[in-house]
Amino acid sequence: MPIPLLSFPSDLLRDLFKECDPFDLYKLSQCSKRTRKSIMTNTSTNNWKIRGNDKKIFVLCEKSRYCFIKTTMPNAYEYAKQYPFFDLCMEPVKGMFIQYPNGGFPELFVHLLDTLRIRTVNELISPNETAPSCSFERYLELMRSVIERNLDVERLYCNTKGDECAIATFMELSNQINVTKAFHCDQPFPPGFQHHFTRFPEQIFLRDSHWFQLDQLISCSCTHIELEESTLSNQDIDLLLRKWKKNEALPNLQSLGISTKNVDNKSSILGMIPPINGNGNPRRYIRVENADKEVIDPVQVTKDDGTVGWLKVELGIRPIIKLLIVNSSSSVREIIRRSPIFESDTEEESEDEEGASDAS
Amino acid sequence: MSSTEQGTSSAAPAEPTTAPESAAAPEVPESFYYVHGKDKVVHKVSAGALQHSALIHGMISNLGYTEEQAKANPFPFENIDGDILQMVVDWCNQHKGKPTPPEDTNLPKQKEKLFDLVLAVNYLEIKELLTYCCKQVAMMVKGKSPEEIREIWMIPTDAEDEAAEKEAKKRAGKEAAGETAAAAGDAK
Structure with a gap:
């Protein structure tokens, strides 16, 4: 027997919609404008997250992932098969084939944001050759939609070869988004480019960081920082690390990686002339497990408050500075070996591996 | 399951039959209350069973009826069909004093009554039963297309x-x- 859904009182609709998954609510929203409005009015905000591209949009719920898969077939259908993700994520995934609207991925993305009252975007990735979700201009529009809705974005990625003007707009818009976990930019920037972050996520990665100067780095509150194509010099790094030791810079730092052509062996960093490493015996292998960061043969540097860090400065065509911090929130393993790492897989070396000790 | 008897009015109900007691007889005599729906059939329900309904529980707490007063004044629910109220009373009796499992197999299965049941349960504020009913209603559209959903839930275009x-x-x-x-x- 049919049930006249829209004649339910609001409190009952709220209870009913709570029992619906993202697929149910999406299909219901397609029934009529009034139904969609009812869902939006009678659904409380939730902790669902969303991410996607031109081929798939995922809605991540507490226990399951719901994947809206693009199809050109007129009859969308559902498959209940559950399978684990290749990224070792063990939550079950449910998929449904749907036709994207005329506005494509961005239109569907916003439709789902609004209908399902999602407050968190898991990832916002700019279109590129491998994920041609939409034009870069449409992507910027999508960013504006996210800003208008005051949503949190966990990870914001830009890896598009856009024109300079579009990139400047991207950076400007990124400052208006509350990026919580990671900002990742593969984009090359033009000479003289300037940008000042108004807030920092937990992690930042800049493929071309020539514009990210010492003043910004000192005030950077990220836990993990990766800067490539930097122009920081020995003096900059020295000043930065001295400030860090005195708790005057990089307050939350757990790992720092800087690739810069301006570091050389002409002046010291923390009183040491580069290259800086612990070429002694035993060798040390420090790894921040939860951030997938590692450094081999570093020297120990200690902050005034006793916090221990491991520093390594390599010279070469592209000098690299690495600093890993051991603190209570990081999981760091120190492996002390008597023989070189990665040189051979001899039984003797395997035995050394068993002598690994936990420094955390 | 509670048995019922046709009453003639809410003010002077006929003597209702007693709901079966649980196997282990309670040490303290249990108090009973009386409810009737649109059909005026009076149902005798224990206070323990009625605790599931926040609405009735609130009424009981406020009134402080004696057994006699409660008998003489059954709670009238004129907006609920008699058979629906019967279902609800049965469910409350079955779950007297125990929490409802997430998947309750003792619940009414009649799909054709689901709409009225949901409204009644919502009105009577029986939270656990409401959650289950909502699940049942939501299940009706799993795997269905928007066109099919429109039919099942009577949604106008x-x-x-x-x-x-x-x-x-x-x-x-x-x-x-x-x-x-x-x-x-x-x-x-």
């Missing part, structure tokens, strides 16, 4: 909604015009 809205506006306009004409007639 946009065009139908627009037509209904136009019709309602037209009717409201006519009524307003009628009232104006009547008022003018009265003035004369």
Whole structure:
């Protein structure tokens, strides 16, 4: 027997919609404008997250992932098969084939944001050759939609070869988004480019960081920082690390990686002339497990408050500075070996591996 | 399961039959209350069973009835069909004093009654039963297309909604015009 859904009182609709998954609510929203409005009015905000591209949009719920898969077939259908993700994520995934609207991925993305009252975007990735979700201009529009809705974005990625003007707009818009976990930019920037972050996520990665100067780095509150194509010099790094030791810079730092052509062996960093490493015996292998960061043969540097860090400065065509911090929130393993790492897989070396000790 | 007897009025109900007691007899005599729906059939329900309903529980707490007073004044639920109220009372009796499991197999399965049951349960504020009923209603559309959902949940199309809205506006306009004409007639 049919049930006249829209004649339910609001409190009952709220209870009913709570029992619906993202697929149910999406299909219901397609029934009529009034139904969609009812869902939006009678659904409380939730902790669902969303991410996607031109081929798939995922809605991540507490226990399951719901994947809206693009199809050109007129009859969308559902498959209940559950399978684990290749990224070792063990939550079950449910998929449904749907036709994207005329506005494509961005239109569907916003439709789902609004209908399902999602407050968190898991990832916002700019279109590129491998994920041609939409034009870069449409992507910027999508960013504006996210800003208008005051949503949190966990990870914001830009890896598009856009024109300079579009990139400047991207950076400007990124400052208006509350990026919580990671900002990742593969984009090359033009000479003289300037940008000042108004807030920092937990992690930042800049493929071309020539514009990210010492003043910004000192005030950077990220836990993990990766800067490539930097122009920081020995003096900059020295000043930065001295400030860090005195708790005057990089307050939350757990790992720092800087690739810069301006570091050389002409002046010291923390009183040491580069290259800086612990070429002694035993060798040390420090790894921040939860951030997938590692450094081999570093020297120990200690902050005034006793916090221990491991520093390594390599010279070469592209000098690299690495600093890993051991603190209570990081999981760091120190492996002390008597023989070189990665040189051979001899039984003797395997035995050394068993002598690994936990420094955390 | 509670048994029932036809009553003639809510003020003077016929003697209802007693709901079966649980196997282990309670040490303290249990108090009973009486409810009836649209059909005036009176159901005798224990206070323990009625605790599931926040609405009735609140009424009981406020009234402080004696057994006799409760018998003489069954709670009237004129907006609930008798058979639906029976289902609800049965469920409350079955779950007296114990939490409802997430998947309750003792619940009414009649799909054709689900709509009325949901409304009744919502009105009586029986939270656990409501959650289950909502799950049942939501299950009706799993794997269905929007067109099928529209049929199952009687959802009008946009065009139908627009037509209904136009019709309602037209009717409201006519009524307003009628009232104006009547008022003018009265003035004369």
